[in-house]
Amino acid sequence: MTPRRVVIVGGVAGGMSTATRLRRIDEAATITVIERSGHVSYANCGLPYFVGGVIEDEDDLLLQTPEHLFDRFRLDVRVDTEVVDIDADGHEVTTRSTVDGRTQSIGYDKLVLSPGAVPVRPPIPGFDRVRVLRTVEDAERLAVDVAGQPETAVVIGAGFVGLETAENLVRQSIAVTIVEAVDQVLAPLDPELAIMVAAELASHGVVVETGVAVSEVTATGITLADGRAIPGELVVGSIGVRPDVRLAEMAGLALSSQGGIAVDETNRTSDKDIYAVGDAVEKPDWVGGGNSLIALANVANRQGRRVADHICGLPTRSSASLGTAIVKVFDLTAATTGWNEKRLRAAGRNYRAIHSHPMNHASYYPGAQPMSLKLLFDPGDGTILGAQAVGGDGVDKRIDIIATAMTGGITADELADLELAYAPPFSSAKDPVNMLGYMAENVRSGACDVVEYDELGALVAAGWTLIDVRTKEEHGRGAIPGSVNLPLDRLREELDGATGPFVVYCEVGQRGHTATSLLHELGIEARNLDGGYRTWMAADAARQQQPLRLIRVASGENP
Ligand SMILES: Cc1cc2nc3c(=O)[nH]c(=O)nc-3n(C[C@H](O)[C@H](O)[C@H](O)COP(=O)(O)OP(=O)(O)OC[C@H]3O[C@@H](n4cnc5c(N)ncnc54)[C@H](O)[C@@H]3O)c2cc1C
Secondary structure, three states: OOOOEEEEEOOOHHHHHHHHHHHHHOOOOEEEEEOOOOOOOEOHHHHHHHHOOOOOOHHHHEOOOHHHHHHHHOOEEEOOEEEEEEEOOOOEEEEEEOOOOOEEEEEOOEEEEOOOEEEOOOOOOOHHHOEOOOOHHHHHHHHHHHHOOOOEEEEEOOOHHHHHHHHHHHHOOOEEEEEEOOOOOOOOOOHHHHHHHHHHHHHOOOEEEEOOOEEEEOOOEEEEOOOOEEEOOEEEEOOOEEEOOHHHHHOOOOEOOOOOEOOOOOOEOOOOOEEEOHHHEOEEEOOOOOEEOOOOHHHHHHHHHHHHHHHOOOOOOOOOEOOOEEEEEOOEEEEEEEOOHHHHHHOOOOOEEEEEOOEOOOOOOOOOOEEEEEEEEOOOOOEEEEEEEEEOOOHHHHHHHHHHHHHOOOEOHHHHHOOOOOOOOOOOOOOHHHHHHHHHHHHHHOOOOEEOHHHHHHHHHOOOEEEEOOOHHHHHHOOOOOOEEOOHHHHHHHOOOOOOOEEEEOOOOHHHHHHHHHHHHOOOOEEEEOOHHHHHHHHHHHHHOOOOOOOOOOOOOOO
């Protein structure tokens, strides 16, 4: 049998996963990888850390070389080479050297496109002087700029890469301003969690300008739409990416509604001999059921492996994407999976939200750090729709557990049943994820009637009394305006014949739940404020676009 000829366009996450998996299951195949940049298999996720000097040696970003890939996998890897044309009928691609311009034709039986995404470059005057961060070469250029010791920089866009870039520029002693057109940082988070990330940035000296667009990039910085000038010897654009579909269009392949390459559950395009993976394609969305543009390394790698299997006739599983993502922002970690509340609301989905603010491990064991968790679920069948977490150590673990639960079809209530590893330095006997399960169970069963921060005003206006069941000391340090302090331990005595109805709150929602249960037992109508004072404070700061005071201490709740 003639060995199959596979040509792969793009030699990084998706492309290289396809190539190496293919070789492991087909020793005879002729595998050619074409890569436009000077490097293959480079760690683009590490690029911001190279700029910041965390990764000191550029070679550490280069996970493989063409020579090593030939030695180990007999891959024909051609760097500095671009695919400039695809003849789908003739099963042939045309390549051009980016060094000397020489062109060549390569025939294929199967073609795999993994060209990634291209940074968005908006039509703003002066934007051509803006640096982007996508390839090793981009990072090298930025590192040269940084070596020139600029004093100021502007990062346009407060997404994952923008925040990583900002942190790493601060590491290089540069005064950084982040400008973000929408009214919060990190759009995948809801505002009451994003405000915590903004506070972390501010506490490290980063100026964050949200809700205002850049109107011009000047020689000395940028001008905002409101006329203010922000100094920036260095300007980095991190506005997002869009699928690179140039080759797909050239080959006449179908595109999906959101502009990515359309693929089936095996990642085959509208041409049965052309596959596409990674940032360039639209993925089935786990929550919504339609398609989403999700640009993440894990997804690209998974798809690459699946394509190799399918080409070789192995059985493949289709898997939808949750969009699970994480970012380090100075001493804080922010992570998310599934949809956020903004998106669920916009889509008209039926959902409930719960917030908690647990410690990452037993609070009596030294070094415990608080985190804020938000779980979104369908109140009907308990399907988990999304989760977000912001905090210190252990945020990654909790979001990964929830992402795993979602993939496995575990409901919000069933999070309570997960048997998770526990010892005081790692967790609590009731892990924060178990606690979310208990809370979801209480909400779904009606055992706890909760109210969200944005429903509070309407209830108070309708005559509900807001009671703070924290201690007098806690109340004195800050409370929701108009609330009456009736500490939980004296609630029975201090009710003094009052009949409610009450909205109850405490610091994070736990004592509020106990108080609400007690009031119900006494025949008094009461609802607990979800996430307590901490969630209200964060939501209020986000609503008023005011700085949030960071809380890095235990909540005072009992385990
Ligand atoms: C700075 C940065 C940080 C990131 N951090 C994270 C992170 O922490 N976590 C995470 O999950 N994801 C992260 N990502 C996203 C992640 O890197 C991508 O989702 C992933 O690399 C996509 O894989 P891909 O194969 O689709 O595209 P890429 O890995 O981008 O590879 C595409 C390659 O194709 C080449 N190419 C394009 N067109 C042609 C052509 N015509 N001919 C030849 N070659 C071509 C390009 O040069 C490029 O090297 C980050 C991305 C960047 C840029």
